[in-house]
Amino acid sequence: MRIALLLALSASLNAATNYAVRTIALPGGSDRGIAMDYLAYDASTKSLWVPAGNTGAVDVLDTKTGKTRQIAGLPTKEITTGERKRVVGPSSASVGRNVVYVGNRANSSVCAYDSRSLKQLRCATIDAMPDGVSFVSPSNEVWVTTPRDQSIRVLDASTLKEKAKIALDGAPEGYAVDAKHKTFFTNLEDKDETLAIDVQTKKTTARWKSACGEAGPRGLVIAPDGKFLFVACTDKVESFRLGAKPELLSSADTGAGVDSFDFSQGMHQLFVGAARTGQLTIIDVDSSGHLKSSTQVTTAQGARNGVLAGGTVYLAHSQGSELIAVSRSTK
Template sequence: MRTLALLSLLAAPVLDAASPSYSVRMLPLPHGDQNGIYMDYIAFDPATGFVWAPAGNTGAIDIVDTATQKVKQIGGQGTKEVEVRGRKRIFGPTSVTIGKGVVYIGNRADFSICAFNARTLESGPCRRIDSMPDGLAYVASTSEVWVTAPRDKSIRVLDAATLAEKAKLTFEGNPEGFAVDAKRGRFYTNLEDKDRTLAIDLKSQKTVATWNPSCGEDGPHGIRLDEKAGYLFVACSAQAKVLDVGRSGSVLSSIATGDGVDDIDYVPTTHLLYVGAAKAGNLTIARADKAGHLTLVAQVPTHEGARNGVVAKDGTVYLAHSMLGDLNDLIVVRPNKK
């Protein structure tokens, strides 16, 4: 790993007196090229300490051992060249969710969902759906994998053991983002093009509540949940909001993050929200209080393109990136020890 910078306090004023300083490093991934590695979702597995990073256009899945910083790779995943907004891009594996001893990977090239042993990395069953998968979410209470497929405005419900499709849920907009609420028996997602957030009953698979996060024309993106408090954190393009989904669904607070936000992460034990902004090139860390109000802890300069962070047990944040920065690395933001 090579050090980019050592950062004390940060671009924006820090309102939490106990906030640490952070160091930012780059963790190179194998088989990158001059055009960089296109990434979307990544995930941290607390049972193994591995960060799983589907590496899109490389046709590989990179797995980082957070204890040693060594990278293993599963190659041979499907890729396909497609034209997006007049530019050619190579699609491949881009989404991931952590199950019970199993990790599931979604591939935009061949529309497949594949299972891998979380420790040995051995491959398991693979199934294809008939629309491009975006996000994946493992639902422990029903032993299912829910797959957002915005291109045909659907969510597919797969059996977690066989990956057979059990149901197709259709909507009036494009599903984006995911969070599972075991306490209330709900699945949350957004309709990105409608600026709405939905609660779906896990058993009946019916939409039971619809809220307006007021993100604007870009709509809402990623979401995370504080299940005990009943707070849903919703990513807008340049801010994050807190919805009171345990009660009325009203917006309780928001915090500016800089532009280019997609997915986010939240740690319930520390009440810290982590928001990477790809266009602004920074990571916003905020604390949610008991009333659902967000207070800025730190805003760390990272790198253009850095987004979609996941947080390891020691508070280290691993950020994926879009194609903005032409990077072949994960961006690693570590709190400095006092």
């Protein structure tokens, strides 16, 4: 037994050394850090969009050259949550057709920017603070989760006019879009449930327990073929087989502090940042949807919400006013 454990540990350590970790400082950093939440990668321009909340900016990183451009001068606002005060601003991004949509918590706006020139094209204001922003291609819409009023707002992607309000009985957290089957997925964090919503009818077509417990579910990722949905809890990721009655297949521990995460179709792997334990867990996904942790790479406490861009995972590290980039070592 001891030999088997030592061999497993050795294999894990060797796998971890196959990854290089580097940091990328963002403009406007201070001892307060830079508040980051949802990042978005635009494969057509090889650019990572980083809404940088309290700085009132969106930083756009060219992942090929390492240069950063900035959309500056965006609204910010100080809010109080319990006894904690913080400054909010741009906080979420989603890539559309030659456009990137950015949600701003300061003024409850969603704005569209040209993906190459970064020029602001249009903006709209909704009557609730936006959380996640998601471009839904089958219907050419932008879906905005608004957990404070337990709803999802549906905007026309071309005009940003609000088309519908989907009322829920819980706080939506995270999203995934299955364009092939025209389905939008989100979690109800306070209910420990996951929902499937028909993009055309805006009706809930399936609802099931996320099995995350009291802390509730966080991010979601849909497998490209639409057969499996991966749901993040705060300390693990679960795999569900989709169908008339979604079935929990498997789970893999990640360490504490998980929010959103990403999936590589080519490598059949999930990349999950755990903020509290300061690590990136790489999880293998087999053809039947079962999960197995393969590698853990040390990052930094607070690093989370990894986005895969090419062969590199970029994690938001708000406390350090930086991104942490993890990629396979070339040594």
